[in-house]
Amino acid sequence: MIRPEAIKVVAWDFDGVLNRNIEDGVFAWSRNFETDLGLSLESFSRFLFQGRFQKAMVGEACLVELVGEWAGSNGAAGRESEILDYWFTRDAMHDPDVLLMVETLRQRGVSNVMATNNEIHRTAFIESTMGFADHMDRIFAAGRMRVAKPDPDYFRHIEQALGVAGEEVLLVDDMEENVKSARQLGWQAFHFTEGAHKALTAALNL
DSSP: OOOGGGOSEEEEOTBTTTBOOEETTEEGGGTTHHHHHOSOHHHHHHHHTTTHHHHHHTTSSOHHHHHHHHHHHTTOTTOHHHHHHHHHHHTOOBOHHHHHHHHHHHHTTOEEEEEEOOOHHHHHIIIIISOGGGTOSEEEEHHHHTOOTTSHHHHHHHHHHHTOOGGGEEEEESOHHHHHHHHHTTOEEEEOOTTOHHHHHHHTTO
16 A cells, blocks of 8 residues: 655656556567567577676676677677667657656655666666656666665665655566565555556555
């Protein structure tokens, strides 16, 4: 049960919440990857997302170097910047309905921060190119913090950085394990599934 009157900060997840880039579990960038770039999505995904990306996510590896390594072994040497630009740009899909909630909360004096598991390069793109630095009071990203959700230390870091108690923060996230972890630390949390805009608006009394 969300208690809107107690909320001082809303911590918004990015992919699937602030960014409407996931449909039926499929990320937008991957839908036409093979057709547009002439490269194997299966090979790229297998190389990157079976452990390597997770290391980049918490600052233990460099995403640019990883993509460059894959590209060099798959007939795409020197195309890592093109691949990353395609990925980041095709996945840039602001959710206007969620951003309206952000602005309404801001007008009520509630702080809005981003709580994302992105690594440093995409975080910079989200912050600057996508303009989320203008929408958020702070951006907390796994790559910068060197810890990722659902690790409790991720949430503790945000509490300490903002000087707030857990019950004063609402996490809005599309991953159930992140919601559960936040709740175990005393945070309020909302599991944001596809099409949950009306339910969240009602929960926040907007």
